[in-house]
Amino acid sequence: MFGVINKSLNHSSVDGPGNRLVIFFQGCNFSCSYCHNPETIKVCNNCGICIAHCSSNALSMKDKKIVWNQNLCVDCGKCILVCPNSSSPKTQLLSVSDIIQQIEKVQHFISGITISGGECTQQYYFLKELLIACKQQNISAFIDTNAHLEFEKMKELSQYFDKAMPDVKIYSNHQHRQLTGKANELVFQNIEFLLQAHKVHEIRSVIYPEFDYTETIEKVSQLIASYDHRVIYKLIKFRPHGLNNKKSPSDEIMLFLKTRAEHFGCSNIIIS
Amino acid sequence: MDNILNIIKNKQLTHEQKVTSLSREAENTLDVLHLSPEIKEFMDKDIICDLFEGNAPYRPRYILPDYEKFMKQGSAFLKLNAPTKLYEAVNNLLILYKHTPSITNFPVFLGEIDKLLEPFIDDEKEAYQIIKLFLTHIDRTLTDSFVHANIGPEQTKAGMLILKAEAELVNSIPNLTLKYSEKTSDTFALEAIKTGLTAAKPYFANHNMFVNDFGVNYGIASCYNGLPTGGGAYTLSRINLKNLSFESSSIEDFLNTILPKGVTLMCEMMDKRIQFLVNESGFFESNFLIEEGLALKERFTAMFGIHGLAECVNHLIKANQLKEKFGHNKMADDLGLQIIKRLEKEVNKHNNSHCKISDNKFLLHAQCGIGTDVCTTPGCRIPVGEEPELLDQIMQAAQLQKYFPAGTSDIFTFDDMAQKNPQFVLDIIKGAMKADLRMFSFYTKNNDLIRITGYLVKRSEMEKYKNGERVLHDTVELGVTSSESFNIDDRKLIESEKEKDTSAKGCLESLTKA
Ligand code: SF4
Numbered sequence: 001m002f003g004v005i006n007k008s009l010n011h012s013s014v015d016g017p018g019n020r021l022v023i024f025f026q027g028c029n030f031s032c033s034y035c036h037n038p039e040t041i042k043v044c045n046n047c048g049i050c051i052a053h054c055s056s057n058a059l060s061m062k063d064k065k066i067v068w069n070q071n072l073c074v075d076c077g078k079c080i081l082v083c084p085n086s087s088s089p090k091t092q093l094l095s096v097s098d099i100i101q102q103i104e105k106v107q108h109f110i111s112g113i114t115i116s117g118g119e120c121t122q123q124y125y126f127l128k129e130l131l132i133a134c135k136q137q138n139i140s141a142f143i144d145t146n147a148h149l150e151f152e153k154m155k156e157l158s159q160y161f162d163k164a165m166p167d168v169k170i171y172s173n174h175q176h177r178q179l180t181g182k183a184n185e186l187v188f189q190n191i192e193f194l195l196q197a198h199k200v201h202e203i204r205s206v207i208y209p210e211f212d213y214t215e216t217i218e219k220v221s222q223l224i225a226s227y228d229h230r231v232i233y234k235l236i237k238f239r240p241h242g243l244n245n246k247k248s249p250s251d252e253i254m255l256f257l258k259t260r261a262e263h264f265g266c267s268n269i270i271i272s
Numbered sequence: 273m274d275n276i277l278n279i280i281k282n283k284q285l286t287h288e289q290k291v292t293s294l295s296r297e298a299e300n301t302l303d304v305l306h307l308s309p310e311i312k313e314f315m316d317k318d319i320i321c322d323l324f325e326g327n328a329p330y331r332p333r334y335i336l337p338d339y340e341k342f343m344k345q346g347s348a349f350l351k352l353n354a355p356t357k358l359y360e361a362v363n364n365l366l367i368l369y370k371h372t373p374s375i376t377n378f379p380v381f382l383g384e385i386d387k388l389l390e391p392f393i394d395d396e397k398e399a400y401q402i403i404k405l406f407l408t409h410i411d412r413t414l415t416d417s418f419v420h421a422n423i424g425p426e427q428t429k430a431g432m433l434i435l436k437a438e439a440e441l442v443n444s445i446p447n448l449t450l451k452y453s454e455k456t457s458d459t460f461a462l463e464a465i466k467t468g469l470t471a472a473k474p475y476f477a478n479h480n481m482f483v484n485d486f487g488v489n490y491g492i493a494s495c496y497n498g499l500p501t502g503g504g505a506y507t508l509s510r511i512n513l514k515n516l517s518f519e520s521s522s523i524e525d526f527l528n529t530i531l532p533k534g535v536t537l538m539c540e541m542m543d544k545r546i547q548f549l550v551n552e553s554g555f556f557e558s559n560f561l562i563e564e565g566l567a568l569k570e571r572f573t574a575m576f577g578i579h580g581l582a583e584c585v586n587h588l589i590k591a592n593q594l595k596e597k598f599g600h601n602k603m604a605d606d607l608g609l610q611i612i613k614r615l616e617k618e619v620n621k622h623n624n625s626h627c628k629i630s631d632n633k634f635l636l637h638a639q640c641g642i643g644t645d646v647c648t649t650p651g652c653r654i655p656v657g658e659e660p661e662l663l664d665q666i667m668q669a670a671q672l673q674k675y676f677p678a679g680t681s682d683i684f685t686f687d688d689m690a691q692k693n694p695q696f697v698l699d700i701i702k703g704a705m706k707a708d709l710r711m712f713s714f715y716t717k718n719n720d721l722i723r724i725t726g727y728l729v730k731r732s733e734m735e736k737y738k739n740g741e742r743v744l745h746d747t748v749e750l751g752v753t754s755s756e757s758f759n760i761d762d763r764k765l766i767e768s769e770k771e772k773d774t775s776a777k778g779c780l781e782s783l784t785k786a
């Protein structure tokens with residue numbers, strides 16, 4: 001079995017405790033208007049549009065499939081910018097053992113790995129296989145997820161990962177639909193289950209200037225406090241990027257939200 | 273004579289700085305070393321450099337007194353008894369510091385201050401106040417960033433208090449090293465990292481590697497120099513590998529002819545310096561540190577410095593594009609390693625009977641540069657702005673750092689996010705130590721206190737100096753010139769998550785600026 005991998009990073013300070021190798025899976029079931037990595041949303045359909053835009057000749061078509069030559073690529077990002085399909089020609093098909101080898105190369109430098117995306121649970125079976133392999137090798141594995149996965153599958157998966165870092169986009173179901181295209185009952189059902197099972201490292205909310213987060217902060221904080229107040233609640237400032245140049249929320253707003261979270265019983269809030 | 277008058281009239285120098293400069297001028301009127309024309313030629317071409325040690329060496333460049341002994345026996349010359357209380361211990365140390373000579377006239381090694389103070393700590397609250405005064409006294413009176421204290425590897429009450437105090441005071445002096453090994457608890461290491469992300473110190477030194485080279489009685493002095501305690505280094509000279517490479521016609525010519533010639537000439541110069549210092553200056557017959565056994569001549573060695581390896585390699589292989597250069601290309605890195613191995617071999621052919629502690633050999637040192645260096649990268653570092661991905665940089669540096677027992681370091685710059693996740697930094701340091709990196713130093717990019725090449729300076733102090741104000745610490749001036757010629761603000765930032773492209777702008781820019 002192969003996974004479609006967008007990229008991986010040898011070191012990250014913001015994807016769980018300590019230094020972690022991060023693997024970004026390709027493909028997502030949400031399409032958030034503020035997505036920081038829109039090129040991870042869909043799997044490439046080999047339309048070939050990006051080829052002409054690469055000035056380094058790193059892209060070509062072979063057997064109706066896009067081919068990326070890593071040695072020629074200068075990481076200019078143009079291909080991603082022009083892709084009409086929220087994808088990237090630079091994804092790779094990797095096996096579990098490919099990834100384990102990659103981890104072993106840096107194992108002295110990391111506390112563990114974090115599987116992110118896209119939405120990693122979209123490649124459920126590959127993810128499960130990778131998590132099982134990590135367990136066998138004693139590698140700590142976290143997942144970064146939007147928690148929009150069938151409940152039974154989440155339950156099953158939770159045996160194999162060490163901790164999850166689920167997102168709560170927004171509490172109001174109506175706004176959640178508006179933002180992501182999906183309802184959020186499942187998200188909360190899964191998060192409650194994970195909290196109960198002590199499988200949550202942190203919950204994350206991106207603070208986007210178009211919405212009011214007061215209610216979200218209140219509900220998530222109460223939820224955290226009712227299970228374990230030490231679970232981190234990370235409030236991530238939206239940062240303008242690519243085509244979305246809306247302004248970041250101010251420091252005052254972030255601090256206000258932090259105080260609200262504390263008020264509702266969270267003790268471990270990080271603004272990032 | 274003009275020089276002397278200029279020093280006297282200089283409004284930017286403090287009184288102490290004037291006195292030091294004047295004494296240097298006086299010393300340099302002598303010619304007692306009688307250097308050969310070949311050496312002089314290489315000095316004129318800026319290939320060999322005596323690092324302003326002066327024309328008539330009258331004290332070892334670096335002395336690392338045996339403070340443990342001093343705490344036990346006091347000093348007859350200084351009329352001090354062994355201390356029994358913390359305030360006495362601190363007072364005794366401060367007195368000895370002021371009587372320990374060096375190249376800068378400031379003590380370059382303050383001892384393993386946690387171990388020295390630990391026996392006297394009972395009331396931690398009071399101890400914290402005393403330690404803060406101790407450190408403040410050091411910063412305001414030993415006004416040179418090459419003043420260096422050590423702590424670790426074991427966690428102690430004193431060690432924790434020192435780290436807390438440093439994080440609170442954010443002083444540029446003293447330079448600080450944590451000797452790190454598996455004996456260091458994570459609690460202690462994490463406290464050191466928190467301090468480091470605020471105050472740009474301590475360094476993390478690979479304790480096991482240094483013990484392998486020196487035994488347990490070693491200290492980290494001056495910028496980052498490993499040396500025997502109860503001894504030190506007579507002298508440090510350096511060879512500019514970049515300029516040396518300009519003398520050669522090919523890689524083979526460089527390795528087989530030019531490099532050995534450079535080594536021979538520099539060894540000859542170092543021999544002359546040591547000869548005068550040991551046999552003629554009278555230091556070893558008259559200084560109380562020697563008389564009282566706080567330093568032993570048998571524990572002195574000498575340091576053979578190099579810098580500009582990156583430019584040397586890039587010149588020899590005619591690398592222009594980043595992907596061909598040292599730090600980015602296997603062939604270039606292999607040549608770098610080959611040069612250092614050959615250098616070690618050549619230096620080890622030379623014997624000096626005054627260096628018993630190091631088997632009569634000179635010890636290699638990757639020199640961190642001086643203010644006037646333009647486009648010559650310290651030691652064997654990768655040029656600022658050209659650093660590759662973090663783990664690649666560590667692995668590349670580790671290969672080379674093991675050849676430099678007398679000191680080397682690489683500097684890593686973190687973004688603000690690291691402060692929220694000190695374990696992140698610890699994971700990287702642990703990996704680096706496992707990979708045999710000798711010295712890891714780091715700071716947070718946007719802080720006031722930053723590491724220039726091997727020493728700490730405040731950005732705010734440099735601004736003052738640039739505006740013509742007098743500043744207390746003599747290394748501020750050095751910081752101003754060095755940070756411009758090394759473009760230290762272009763140093764690659766270890767970002768929380770993203771990896772950006774690096775562009776090799778560094779040196780070209782500074783050339784056009786100059
Ligand atoms: S990122 Fe690489 S593949 Fe994409 S356009 Fe730029 S050079 Fe071509």
Ligand code: SF4
Nearest residue numbers: 044048050083088089
């Ligand atoms: S990356 Fe986008 S533009 Fe390029 S082939 Fe795939 S879908 Fe088409």
